[in-house]
Every structure is written in structure tokens, then in C-alpha cells.
Amino acid sequence: MNATDRDVLISRIIDGEASAEDWSLVRAMAERDPTLWSELAAAQQDHTELCAAVAMRVDIAEQIEAPIEEVASQTLRRRLRLAGSGGGWLIAAALALAWVLGPHTGRPAPVSHGAALFPHIGTTPEEALEAYIQRGAQSGRVVGVVPELLVQDSWALEDGSGYEIYYIRQIVERVVVPDLYRLTQTESGELVPTKAPLPSQRSGRM
Amino acid sequence: MSVLEGPQVRREVLAAMRGDPDALRTLWQQHRRWVAAILLAHKPREADLEDLLQEVAMVMVRSMHELRDPAAFKPWLRMVAVNAAKALGRSTSLRRLRYTADAPGEGAASPDPGPEAMVRTREEGRQLLEIAEQLPEGYREPLLMRCIQGMSYREIGRVLDLPETTIETRIARGRRMLRELLAGRATRDGVLKQTPSMEIES
Numbered sequence: 001m002n003a004t005d006r007d008v009l010i011s012r013i014i015d016g017e018a019s020a021e022d023w024s025l026v027r028a029m030a031e032r033d034p035t036l037w038s039e040l041a042a043a044q045q046d047h048t049e050l051c052a053a054v055a056m057r058v059d060i061a062e063q064i065e066a067p068i069e070e071v072a073s074q075t076l077r078r079r080l081r082l083a084g085s086g087g088g089w090l091i092a093a094a095l096a097l098a099w100v101l102g103p104h105t106g107r108p109a110p111v112s113h114g115a116a117l118f119p120h121i122g123t124t125p126e127e128a129l130e131a132y133i134q135r136g137a138q139s140g141r142v143v144g145v146v147p148e149l150l151v152q153d154s155w156a157l158e159d160g161s162g163y164e165i166y167y168i169r170q171i172v173e174r175v176v177v178p179d180l181y182r183l184t185q186t187e188s189g190e191l192v193p194t195k196a197p198l199p200s201q202r203s204g205r206m
Numbered sequence: 207m208s209v210l211e212g213p214q215v216r217r218e219v220l221a222a223m224r225g226d227p228d229a230l231r232t233l234w235q236q237h238r239r240w241v242a243a244i245l246l247a248h249k250p251r252e253a254d255l256e257d258l259l260q261e262v263a264m265v266m267v268r269s270m271h272e273l274r275d276p277a278a279f280k281p282w283l284r285m286v287a288v289n290a291a292k293a294l295g296r297s298t299s300l301r302r303l304r305y306t307a308d309a310p311g312e313g314a315a316s317p318d319p320g321p322e323a324m325v326r327t328r329e330e331g332r333q334l335l336e337i338a339e340q341l342p343e344g345y346r347e348p349l350l351m352r353c354i355q356g357m358s359y360r361e362i363g364r365v366l367d368l369p370e371t372t373i374e375t376r377i378a379r380g381r382r383m384l385r386e387l388l389a390g391r392a393t394r395d396g397v398l399k400q401t402p403s404m405e406i407e408s
Contacts, residue, residue: 011378015352017359043381046334046388051353053331057255058242058354064259066234068227071267155274 010040014047136173146170219276230267237280238263240357240365241287243350246339248291261290280365337387338380345380348373 009026012018018026030036122128136142150168157164181193215236221229238259245258265286273282338346351362359370359377366373 007378007382008374011374011381014381015359015377017374039385043385046384047353047381049331050334050338050349050384053335054243054246054350054353056331057246057335058239060256061238061242061259064238064256064263066231066263066267067260068230068267071264074268 010043013040014044141173143172143174146172216276219279222270223273225271230270234263234266237283240351240354241283243354244284244287244347245291247346247350248288250294253294258290258294262287281367284365334384337384341380341383345376345383348376349380352377
């Protein structure tokens with residue numbers, strides 16, 4: 001038996017993985033070389049002390065949580081920055097509207113109690129969306145729906161049943177607000193909404 | 207069934223890949239201790255473990271959706287940890303504290319029983335960890351991981367992408383090296399030497 005085999009046997013005993021055959025081998029070896037028992041005891045003690053030290057060090061991990069909200073916030077800020085720099089201030093202003101005005105004027109109220117309470121919107125997301133568009137058009141909120149969907153990501157499903165696609169649906173809306181804001185960047189890099197008055201005439205693009 | 211293995215873990219990995227916040231939280235809580243052990247095995251000694259853990263948690267949450275194979279989650283998370291530790295090592299000018307001949311083995315043991323025993327054990331454990339951190343990478347990782355939540359050879363093998371038999375051999379050899387280094391037999395001129403017995407076995 002070479003040194004590695006001896007080490008593996010000792011290690012198995014320390015880890016509680018030794019079989020009856022392993023123990024027989026150890027006893028036979030110890031009969032020829034009784035220092036094996038003291039070597040085993042020393043190795044066991046080293047392992048216990050090492051693990052105690054490791055446990056003390058890694059205990060700090062219990063205090064570290066996954067930063068879900070922080071990452072979500074960073075992602076939103078990054079998207080706002082991209083919109084502000086790449087799409088011009090009009091896009092940034094549109095995002096600022098959603099940001100400043102909140103969900104009440106920018107999108108339909110969430111359906112939280114099932115379709116039974118709102119029979120007029122239907123039972124499927126498609127029916128609810130269609131109802132929203134129709135009622136929005138009647139009230140003047142919805143101007144139109146852009147036919148193209150903007151595909152963000154797509155991949156094949158693991159079970160081979162098809163593809164998963166993430167896309168953005170574009171609905172053009174109109175809203176009247178007392179103030180208009182645009183996003184500007186402070187010296188520290190924070191995006192803050194600031195008032196951005198426009199001339200009173202229409203751009204004529206709509 | 208271990209909390210680190212099984213169909214439930216696979217479901218959580220899949221959910222986390224889709225961005226499910228609860229799954230991300232749970233996964234991190236289940237795996238953060240062995241991630242800490244990986245960081246211990248790779249980080250520069252002066253680096254703060256807490257900062258590195260926060261960095262790894264951040265990367266995991268931010269990049270989990272890029273993972274394509276749920277079975278690759280653990281090796282992937284390990285690589286995130288190794289990269290975080292090594293990036294810190296590259297970016298910081300570090301004073302290398304070297305293992306010296308008289309540091310680990312001498313002056314630690316006290317024959318006195320009683321309240322001092324606990325302190326002595328802690329001190330010896332600290333020295334052992336210090337030596338373990340100096341072992342070749344292939345040995346120190348499984349050796350430290352074995353101390354985490356009783357991780358089995360198989361679980362360690364999944365993280366390191368190695369067969370169980372290799373993990374078993376490396377842990378056994380790593381323990382041998384620890385004992386030798388602790389006794390001061392494998393040191394010369396005050397600096398840990400890479401001896402033939404420390405070459406990686408697979």
C-alpha cells in the first residue's frame with residue numbers, strides 16, 4: 001500500500017465514508033505500524049480545527065442576501081440612461097412621464113380580483129388588452145397600436161416544444177398633464193426629473 | 207437529499223434563470239456558504255470576504271438569465287467567485303504574506319487545559335486555514351469545501367466539475383500536505399516550496 005492509499009483511508013475515516021473493508025485494511029496496517037492510530041487522531045484533530053476556522057470565516061455569508069431590488073433599480077437606471085442618450089429627449093420625456101406620473105395615467109389598472117369583477121374586459125389577456133384599446137380610443141387616451149412587436153430575446157425551449165420570445169408591444173397614448181418633465185443627470189450621475197416647458201403650438205407630427 | 211442537489215434545486219435554478227426573485231433569493235441562501243469557501247481559497251489574504259460575497263451575489267442576480275444549462279449552475283457560480291477573487295488580486299497591489307517556517311507549527315500548542323483550550327484550538331484552526339490557503343488550488347478548494355455543510359465528495363465534484371474519486375484523492379492528499387506543513391517538514395528558507403509531492407493528482 002502506498003502513501004496515497006494510506007492517506008485516502010485516513011481521509012475516508014475522517015469523513016465517515018470508510019467501509020468495513022477499509023476498516024479491516026486500517027486495522028491490518030496498524031498491527032504492522034501502530035503509529036497509524038496517532039496519525040489518524042492527528043488528522044482528525046486537524047480536520048476539526050480547520051473546519052471550525054472555516055465555519056467562523058464563512059459565517060459572514062449568512063448576512064449577505066441576494067441584491068434583487070438593487071439590481072432591478074440599476075437595470076431601470078441603465079435603461080433610462082440608454083433611452084435618454086440613444087433615443088433623444090423625447091423618449092426620455094416619455095419615460096419620465098411614466099416615472100413621474102406613475103401607473104394611474106400611463107397604463108390600465110391591474111386586474112387583481114379576477115375577471116369576474118370586470119366582466120366587460122373578458123377573461124384572457126388578449127380580450128382585456130382589446131377592451132383597453134377600445135375604451136382608451138373612446139376616451140381619447142389610446143391613439144393607436146404600432147403593429148410591429150419589438151423582439152428583445154428569444155430561445156428554444158428545453159423540451160423542444162417551441163420557442164420563448166420576449167417582446168415589447170407598442171401602444172401610442174395621449175395624456176394631458178399640468179407639467180412636463182425630462183430626465184437630466186446630476187454631477188453624481190443620478191437621473192432626476194426637471195421641468196421642460198414646450199412651446200404651445202403642436203409639432204404636427206401626430 | 208441535500209439542499210444543494212435534487213429536482214427541487216433544478217426547479218429553483220430554472221426559475222432563477224427566468225428572473226424569479228424568490229428563486230434567486232433561495233438559491234443564493236443555499237449556496238452562499240460554499241461560495242464563501244471558494245472565495246477563501248482564491249482571494250488575496252488582505253481582501254475582505256464580505257465585499258467579495260456581495261460582488262458575487264450581485265453578479266449572480268444580474269447575470270443568472272444568461273445561464274443556458276441549469277446543470278451548469280454550480281460550476282458557473284464557482285467561476286463567478288473565482289473571477290471576482292482574482293480580479294481583486296489583479297487590481298490591488300498586495301503585500302504577499304508568506305508562510306514562514308516558524309509561524310504555523312511553533313508557539314501555538316499549550317499543554318494547559320481549561321479555558322485556554324478553546325483559544326488554542328481557534329489559534330491552531332486559524333493557522334491551519336492560513337496554511338490551507340497556501341496549498342495548490344486543486345487541493346485547497348475541495349479541502350475547504352469539505353468543511354461546508356458536510357458537502358459530499360459528489361457535491362464538491364459537481365461544483366469543481368471533477369469525478370468523485372479525484373475529489374477524494376485531492377482531499378486526502380491535501381490533508382497530508384497540511385499535516386506536513388504544520389510540522390514544518392515541507393518548508394525551506396521560510397517560504398513554502400512547490401515540492402513534487404504537491405503536484406496535482408487527478
